[in-house]
Amino acid sequence: MHVTLVHVQVKPDRIDDFIAAIRLNHEASIREPGNRRFDVLQSPEDPAQFILYEAYAAAEDAAAHKETAHYLAWRDMVADWMAEPRQGVRYHGLFPKG
Secondary structure (H helix, E strand, C coil): CEEEEEEEEECHHHHHHHHHHHHHHHHHHCCCCCEEEEEEEECCCCCCEEEEEEEECCHHHHHHHCCCHHHHHHHHHHHHHECCCCEEEEEECCCCCC
């Protein structure tokens, strides 16, 4: 399984906008072929800090996600809301299998 943890730091005045936008991206992403999980996590200590847990069956599925209309629209919409560039860290998902 191909897993990416995307670290996102949002400008404090855009937190609510970001949450609304990532909800739409989440809802479309979980319907993609090969998607296993697309979790959105928010830090209780710093509400402007998020982690996106993206799990796909294969690297090709993760790459296809970045070409979807919903991802491209989300990426462009939130670009100016970032306090710093997003950072994606890739992992190999061992368990559960699939």
